[in-house]
Amino acid sequence: MDTILTAKSLYKSFGSIQALTDINLSIPKGQVVALIGDNGAGKSTIIKILSGVHRPDSGSLWINGNEVNMRSYSVRMARSLGVETVYQERSLGEKQPLWRNVFVGRHLRNALGFIRVKEEKDLTLAMLRNSIGLKGVGISADALVSTLSGGERQGLAISRAMHFNSALTILDEPTTALSVKEVGRVLDFIRSIPDRGNSALFISHNLHHVHEVADMFLFVARGTIAYQCRREEMSVAELFEQLETLSMAPYDHERTVA
Amino acid sequence: MKTTLYNYRLQLGLLLLLAGLLSLFIYLSPQTFLHRRIYVAFMSTIPFPTLLALGLTLLIVAGEMDLSFPSIMVISGLSFSNVAQATGSPLLGFFAALATGAFAGLCNGLIVVWIGVPAIIATIGTQFFWRGASTLLADGLARNLTNLRDTTFHDILVGRLFDWIPMQTIWCLLVALLFWLLLNRHIFGDDVRFIGDDIGTAKMMGVKTDTVRIALFVIMGLISALASVMVCLEMANWWPTQGEGYLLLVFAAIFLGGTSVFGGQGTIFGTVVGSIIIGILEAGIISAGLSGYWTRLVHGLVIVLSVSLYAMAFSTRRK
Numbered sequence: 155m156d157t158i159l160t161a162k163s164l165y166k167s168f169g170s171i172q173a174l175t176d177i178n179l180s181i182p183k184g185q186v187v188a189l190i191g192d193n194g195a196g197k198s199t200i201i202k203i204l205s206g207v208h209r210p211d212s213g214s215l216w217i218n219g220n221e222v223n224m225r226s227y228s229v230r231m232a233r234s235l236g237v238e239t240v241y242q243e244r245s246l247g248e249k250q251p252l253w254r255n256v257f258v259g260r261h262l263r264n265a266l267g268f269i270r271v272k273e274e275k276d277l278t279l280a281m282l283r284n285s286i287g288l289k290g291v292g293i294s295a296d297a298l299v300s301t302l303s304g305g306e307r308q309g310l311a312i313s314r315a316m317h318f319n320s321a322l323t324i325l326d327e328p329t330t331a332l333s334v335k336e337v338g339r340v341l342d343f344i345r346s347i348p349d350r351g352n353s354a355l356f357i358s359h360n361l362h363h364v365h366e367v368a369d370m371f372l373f374v375a376r377g378t379i380a381y382q383c384r385r386e387e388m389s390v391a392e393l394f395e396q397l398e399t400l401s402m403a404p405y406d407h408e409r410t411v412a
Numbered sequence: 413m414k415t416t417l418y419n420y421r422l423q424l425g426l427l428l429l430l431a432g433l434l435s436l437f438i439y440l441s442p443q444t445f446l447h448r449r450i451y452v453a454f455m456s457t458i459p460f461p462t463l464l465a466l467g468l469t470l471l472i473v474a475g476e477m478d479l480s481f482p483s484i485m486v487i488s489g490l491s492f493s494n495v496a497q498a499t500g501s502p503l504l505g506f507f508a509a510l511a512t513g514a515f516a517g518l519c520n521g522l523i524v525v526w527i528g529v530p531a532i533i534a535t536i537g538t539q540f541f542w543r544g545a546s547t548l549l550a551d552g553l554a555r556n557l558t559n560l561r562d563t564t565f566h567d568i569l570v571g572r573l574f575d576w577i578p579m580q581t582i583w584c585l586l587v588a589l590l591f592w593l594l595l596n597r598h599i600f601g602d603d604v605r606f607i608g609d610d611i612g613t614a615k616m617m618g619v620k621t622d623t624v625r626i627a628l629f630v631i632m633g634l635i636s637a638l639a640s641v642m643v644c645l646e647m648a649n650w651w652p653t654q655g656e657g658y659l660l661l662v663f664a665a666i667f668l669g670g671t672s673v674f675g676g677q678g679t680i681f682g683t684v685v686g687s688i689i690i691g692i693l694e695a696g697i698i699s700a701g702l703s704g705y706w707t708r709l710v711h712g713l714v715i716v717l718s719v720s721l722y723a724m725a726f727s728t729r730r731k
Contacts, residue, residue, distance in 0.1 A: 207616060230618035245616060247609040249676040258606055259618035267599045296419075 156183040157219075158322045158353045159204065159237065164213035166199055173199045174377045177213070181322060181355055184348045188364040189357045190393070191374030192401045197357045200374065201324055204355070205239035206232035218321070230259065236321030240311045240328060246299045253278040253295040256314050281313045305336035312343055323347060325356035329363050341367050361397070365390045375400040422670045426685045433689060437696040444699040452576055456646065458691035459584035460639050461661045462684060466584075466591050467635035469666055469683045471531075471628050473595065475608040475675030478629065480520060480535040481636045481662070482655035483542035488513040488637035490546045493555040493650040502565040502645070509637040516542055517633020521626035547652045554651035557644055570646045580642050587635070592680040604628065608675030664711050665690045668718040690714065 157180040164177040174196050181187050189197045202208040204215070206229040215222040217235045232239075239245075246255050253275045262270040278295040299307065308328060315323045325344065329337045344367045347354045358364050364371065371388065373381040373396060380400050388396070417424065438445040464481055471478050491512040496505030516538065523534040560566055571579045595601035603624045606614040614621050636655075644650045667673065668689060669682030693714070694707045 228618065229616060230620075233618060239616075241616060244610060244613045247606045247613055247617075247676070249609050249672075250605055254602055254605065258602060258614075261599050261602060263599055268593070268597050269599060269602065271597060 157181060158183050158217065159355075160216040161200075161204065162214045162216070164200075164203060164210045164215075166203060166208065166210045172377060174203075174210070176378055179372055179379060179382075181353050182370075183321075183353055184351050185369040186344060186348060186354045186356070186367055187370045187372060188368035189355065189372050189374055190361065190364060190397060192397070195374040196377040197374050198326060199377075201239065201326055201355070201357060204232075205229060205237060205324055233260065233318070233320070237324065238315040238318055238320035238322070239324040239326070240308075240315050241326050245311050246307055248300045249298060251296045251298055252282070252310060255299055255310065256281065256317065260318075277317070281317055284313075304331040305333055308332060308336070308340065312340060316343070319350070319352070321352055323352065323354045325354065327357055327359065329358055329360060337363070361393045362390060365393055373397065373400055422679065423681055423685075426669065426682060426689070430685055430689050430692075433692065433696065437692070437700065440696075441699040441701075444695070448576075450695060450699075452578065454688075454691055454695070455581040456570075456578040458688060459578070459580040460643055460646075461658050461665060461691065462584050462687035463587055463635055463639045463642075464658055465662045465665045465669075465683045465687050466588055466680065467632040468662055469669075469671050469678050469680060470591065470595065470601075470604055471632055472666060472671055472673070473608045473675060473678035474604045474625060474628055475611070476524065476625060476628060477531040478520060478535045478632050479532065479659065480516070480539035480542065481632060482659050483539045483546070484513055484516040484633050484636040485640035485643070485655035485658070486546045486652065487516060487542040488633075489640035489644050489650045489654055490550055490555075492637075492641050492644055493557055496557070496560060497555070502560050502563050506565070506569075506641050509641050510634055513633035513635075513637025513640075514630050515633070517630040517636075518626065520633070521629030524629065525622050525625045543652075550650075550652055552652055554649055556648070557650060558648045560645060561648055566645050570642050580646070583638075583642075587638075588680055588684050595678065595680055600624065600627075605676060608677075610676075660708070660711055660715075661687075661690050664715045664718075667715055667722075670718075670722060672722070673719060 160180040161177055164174055165172075166174040177196075177200060179187075179200075189200065191197050199208065203210050206227050209224060209227070213224075215224060215227065217237065222231075222235070229239075247258065250258075253271075256278050257269075257274050262273055264270065275295040282293050282295070299310070302310065308331070312325070312328065328340050328344070332340065341363060344354055344356060348369075356364075356368070365385070365388075369385050371383055371385070371393065372379050381396060434445070444450050464485075468478060468481065488509040492502075492505040492509035494505075495508035496502045499505070520531070520535055520538055523529050523538070524531045527534075567579070569579060569583065573579055573582060595604065603614065603619045603621075606617065606619055607621050607624060611621055640654065643654060665687035666683050667686075669679060669684070669686030671678035671682060690711065693710055694704075697706050697710060698704055
């Protein structure tokens with residue numbers, strides 16, 4: 155099966171704390187993969203490495219079959235390779251207008267670096283009309299992010315990923331802080347990603363949501379991928395059981411050394 | 413129409429304040445404020461602090477600060493006068509000043525960005541350093557530059573266009589236009605805004621925060637050098653305390669103009685109008701018959717009042 159992204163034996167420590175140990179994962183093209191695990195298991199660290207925020211201590215990353223030079227890998231590079239991340243928080247500039255937030259870091263610009271403001275505002279407005287949670291009356295491309303609700307913010311961040319039609323969309327807790335209706339829209343969006351041949355990787359605490367949209371589950375425990383399976387192999391109840399077993403399991407020193 | 417007015421309420425308010433002050437001064441001292449002479453004088457002095465305020469506005473939008481620009485001015489001015497006198501070419505002197513200013517700005521940038529010292533502390537340090545260095549290098553003595561008065565370079569930078577408009581006004585307006593384009597229409601300004609808004613977000617969105625922040629300090633250094641060369645040429649003199657009076661004026665102008673103390677937002681138009689208001693206050697106070705001692709008090713009051721008003725209007729109280 156074709157994979158969009160493969161990570162091979164990633165290690166990461168923060169000071170004396172070993173955050174990740176020997177992470178191996180691959181995300182097939184056109185599939186939705188979920189990262190499941192308890193708080194502090196290392197899910198966010200994995201995502202941050204894949205999206206170019208953190209640099210791993212060792213290990214390699216392959217995107218679209220090509221090895222990535224980890225020393226120059228950054229958010230900018232990840233995006234240019236089609237890996238787009240929607241973060242739970244801090245992914246939007248609070249005091250900035252919506253259009254700046256949509257295009258930050260990759261504005262439509264001329265050769266001198268001047269932004270094509272009119273075009274960006276029009277695109278933003280079109281995006282707001284067609285996408286999740288932002289159909290409120292009087293919404294304008296010039297509105298500031300600080301005037302949006304939690305759901306609208308998430309919607310904006312997700313529409314941004316949609317607009318740039320990334321090959322892999324990574325979502326960090328996309329359904330927290332949302333109303334029931336908004337959750338439905340976000341899940342619909344995630345489910346629609348494979349329709350265009352793209353993939354998604356997402357973190358969620360809500361196993362019902364996970365089971366609803368993911369094709370594959372990766373269980374993270376104590377900084378490593380402890381178990382993985384396909385959707386057909388597990389019911390929601392079994393997901394819960396598996397997660398609980400892994401969180402309760404005693405720490406296995408042998409595994410980290412090997 | 414109504415929404416346009418609302419969107420530009422800050423700019424309109426500032427213009428009203430300027431118009432109100434001017435009317436008040438005209439009413440109090442018509443013999444001064446109804447003649448062209450005072451306005452030509454304004455156009456020859458106000459551009460210097462305005463240029464500095466423009467550079468500092470970008471830094472403040474990025475959530476940074478620079479208190480060292482008066483001293484960067486004095487060290488760049490010293491480079492200018494030394495090189496101009498030694499080579500006989502004010503143009504070479506100008507490049508020497510720009511190089512000095514850029515270097516001093518780069519030092520600030522590296523101390524703040526690489527070493528991680530908060531900008532306000534780092535630039536207090538470099539402020540003393542460059543001031544001390546200039547005084548030491550010049551033996552505490554002023555330099556006479558009257559021989560540069562007849563050069564073309566003098567006329568281009570601070571001459572009188574059509575025999576009455578001071579050229580520094582033209583340069584200042586050009587720089588203001590350039591900075592407006594940078595902040596509002598260019599990716600550099602976009603990066604600056606996001607850095608000031610939340611540097612973590614900016615990083616996650618792929619903004620090269622370190623490079624942009626260092627560049628801002630360098631730009632401030634270049635602007636200080638430009639202002640210093642203009643002041644040297646206008647006064648036909650370099651002196652070791654040059655630039656000292658500008659610190660307060662520049663901050664007053666920026667905050668009166670409506671640039672947020674908290675970063676992320678700022679207005680070039682506001683800074684220009686703010687600088688004009690601050691610039692005419694002193695002349696207004698003195699020609700109204702009050703003593704010069706009042707000006708500092710009024711400037712201080714303007715800073716505190718404008719910052720308080722904006723804080724109240726945008727409810728920035730820490731919770």
